[in-house]
Ligand SMILES: Nc1ncnc2c1ncn2[C@@H]1O[C@H](COP(=O)(O)OP(=O)(O)OP(=O)(O)O)[C@@H](O)[C@H]1O
């Protein structure tokens with residue numbers, strides 16, 4: 009670990025991992041409890057169209073990704089309240105269309121194919137300092153918004169209909185949540201890539217949910233777990249010479265199964281204790 | 292006595308869902324502190340009517356006024372849904388669910404001590420106070436229903452809308468629950484949808500039948516003709532405390548299926 013930390017780029021990558029984990033743990037908690045994993049995944053892939061546009065126009069692809077996901081957040085929010093049951097079909101079409109557009113645009117601006125992989129699978133080691141600042145600012149925005157609207161977010165995620173009857177503007181709150189997801193997805197693309205965003209967004213909160221029934225504690229545990237997975241994955245990938253994003257995700261998946269197993273053991277032990285109690289009571 | 296005001300006024304209300312009309316020409320005028328019971332067959336549109344009053348469904352045509360205003364003000368309505376559509380695994384406690392009834396009353400970011408006090412009072416009223424730290428999924432169906440009643444009461448509404456609140460309640464609680472409603476009725480208007488005609492006709496002040504449109508005659512008398520219009524099958528009926536058996540020939544099925 010020590011010699012790994014000597015490198016400037018390694019320290020910077022670790023910082024990036026922790027910063028991404030903050031956004032991802034807080035926003036991911038809402039994604040998991042409101043069950044909008046599909047929507048979040050689609051936003052990550054829709055970002056690819058923006059990356060393509062960025063290459064095509066010769067600007068930082070992150071800005072293109074940002075524009076595309078923000079636009080898709082707005083579109084998804086609109087569809088949710090207007091289109092009824094066909095919501096997921098339309099989102100699926102947007103997902104496919106944007107990815108296809110991205111591929112064509114990148115092909116038309118040839119010469120960048122090597123870098124392309126880093127957007128699909130991420131490369132936290134090449135995250136530039138300005139993206140780090142961008143992530144930090146985003147963390148602050150997310151924490152502030154969640155701090156201010158904590159009760160509203162919880163009410164809308166839990167029972168939108170009732171929240172509406174007490175006068176909460178549920179459409180606005182939901183749209184705000186979608187924008188937070190959009191921004192989180194964009195900063196995550198650098199670290200783990202379009203394809204792996206969903207894993208890092210949902211695995212830590214899913215593990216956390218097994219241990220608490222409080223949203224704020226779920227967020228805290230998710231941020232800690234996310235940091236362990238990103239920093240740990242980075243370190244592993246460095247020594248084993250593997251792709252960093254994929255290693256992080258596999259570490260998270262391993263964490264998920266370990267937590268499932270631990271819980272299984274704990275439940276079984278509880279059952280044994282209960283059985284024993286029953287035995288003593290009846291005998 | 293203070294002057295009588297109108298709690299809910301509905302004129303020529305039509306509701307369409309996917310082009311199919313669900314409510315047709317509904318007219319209703321409920322005085323403040325009234326206790327209206329609505330009965331009717333499945334699919335008659337009772338839930339839809341409550342949702343329109345709660346501001347959840349926009350009418351296709353017609354006019355609706357709540358407490359004399361045509362815009363529904365938050366804090367006027369306490370809504371108890373027929374089915375809870377939320378996720379039972381959601382990380383939220385009973386207390387937090389009830390507190391969500393205080394959302395528009397809270398000043399600033401968090402709930403105040405007063406909001407907590409009100410939430411606790413309402414939980415005690417439905418005998419669920421000792422469950423307040425439980426996760427919402429760790430309750431039985433009847434217990435969950437009581438929590439939803441407490442949540443609606445926490446709004447401290449002027450009008451309480453109840454959509455079959457006793458559907459999964461046990462006998463003991465049903466009696467207590469209607470006593471509670473009568474007590475609450477001194478403070479607020481209540482609209483109750485129920486299939487329990489016996490209980491409804493014993494406790495409510497006015498009664499209406501719903502089957503696409505609303506049959507309503509300003510008092511509690513359920514006439515033979517009214518029932519015939521609304522129900523396709525014979526029903527046990529108690530009006531004014533005297534049990535009647537309303538028998539109708541089965542072949543003459545009224546109302547579309
Ligand atoms: N979202 C919807 N989409 C299409 N049709 C609907 C929808 N909601 C209700 N309906 C239709 O509207 C009609 C009235 O439904 P509603 O739920 O208001 O009935 P109800 O009187 O509450 O019935 P129940 O006694 O079964 O609760 C039914 O025919 C139903 O099929």
Ligand SMILES: [Mg+2]
Nearest residue numbers: 337338373454
């Ligand atoms: Mg109903």
